[in-house]
Amino acid sequence: MSPASPTLSVLDLVPVRSDQATGDALAASLSLARAADELGYRRYWLAEHHNMPAVAATNPPVLVGLVASATSRILVGSGGVMLPNHAPLVVAEQFALLEAAFPGRIDLGIGRAPGSDPVTSYALRHGAGGVSDEIVSRFPEYVDNVLAMMEPAGVGLSVQGRTYPLRATPQARSVPTIWLLGSSDYSARLAAEKGMPYVFAHHFSGSGTAEALALYREHFRPSPELAEPRTFLTVNAVVAGTEDEAARLALPQLLAMLALRTGQELTPQRLVEEAEKVELSAPHLELVQAMAERWVIGDPARARARIEELAASYGVDEVMVHPVAGAWTGTEPGASPAREETLRLLAA
Known part of the structure; x- marks a missing residue:
């Protein structure tokens, strides 16, 4: 890429295709991470x-540990x-660990x-110890708690007149660098208020x-951790040798997003040939x-x-690519060659 080109990063949802088990999807993502690192x-x-059904990224800290262990240089x-x-x-x-x-x-x-x-959300948040709406309303407080507890000195928790030290790890x-993410003005304002780096979910919202970025930059308040606004852009990407091949490889994910946005039944990601048989209104x-x-x-x-x-256009020097290329029939289940090819072609 040219000297003025942005730095590239990767977003991964660990997609699960119709020809894959969860273990295959994990193996494919680890291979993708090693390619990004190299x-x-x-x-x-x-x-x-x-x-x-099409996403195996249920537990970020577990996945972060797996990917960090499989790579040597890249930030995870x-x-x-x-x-x-x-x-x-x-x-x-x-x-902290x-x-x-x-x-x-x-x-x-x-x-x-x-x-x-909503049903899965209730199961998750009930287990987290509160009513869903109440938990969401306390989000700024929870962000402050995470920030404080991750500091090496920890925080002091007052209980029955005594102060107990509380640290995330001894x-x-x-x-870690702590970022605030979102797809609304709310997250942009909160990140600006707290002086945190911020990313808007452009790949999802569009x-x-x-x-949101203008709001974040306009209202940003410097913090001890960050002197000025810091952000980047996320985009869905499919890159192949030809325009036609790229368009065909993009179709499975486009149909998955169509189902999500129109309330259709969600399924594992179709193979390209399966996606091409779908007739759309x-x-x-x-x-x-x-x-x-x-x-x-x-x-x-x-x-x-x-x-x-x-x-x-968005005034950023980093773009996080979400490689969403599908796979052809007969692809090795533990691999995602078209996703890796997207990264290789962009980095060339």
Whole structure:
């Protein structure tokens, strides 16, 4: 890429195809992470989603540990941990241990969304010890708790007139970089208020990105950890040798997003040949085409130019690529060659 090109990173939801078991999907993601590490990508983030047939990224700290162990250089983090699903102390303990094991390589991205359907969300948040709406309303407090407990000095917890020291881990020497993630003005304002780095979910939302980033930059208050706004862009990407091949490889994920947005039954990700047999109504075809226009889909030259255009448009020097290329019938179940090829072609 040209000298003005943005730094590239990777977002992974650990997709599960119709020809894969969960173990196959994990093996494919670990291979993808090793490829990103070798190709010089800056960071590799793993999402949190629950009870979805096509997504195996249910537990970011476990995945972060697996990926960090399988790589040597790349920053590894959560994109993100959905904090209302968990006790703040548990999150702080998990990522303090990861930082201790891989010092200087861990990012903790925190989000507020459920990451699942209402029933699964209830099961998660009831186990976290509270009513869902109450937990969400206390999100800013929970963020403060995580920030404080991860500091090496910890915090003092007052109980019955006595102060008890509370630390995420004993003898910490460093703290992960903690990011606030979101897809609304709320998260942008909160990140600005707390002086935290912030990422808007452009790959999922596709709209409102410019407004959220402008709000974040305008209202940013410097903090001891961050002197000025820090952000990057996330995009869905499929890159192949030709435009036609890239469009075909993008279809399985486009159909998965169509199902999610229109309330259809969710299934494991189709293989390309399976996806091409699906007949779409005119309104659904229009929605798929509109989504595709917001993604980066094409040959290497066109894809790199599009990423540079997006980075310039949103004023960022880093773009996190979510490689969503599908697979052909007969692909090795424990591999995702088209996803790896997307990373290779973009990094060339």
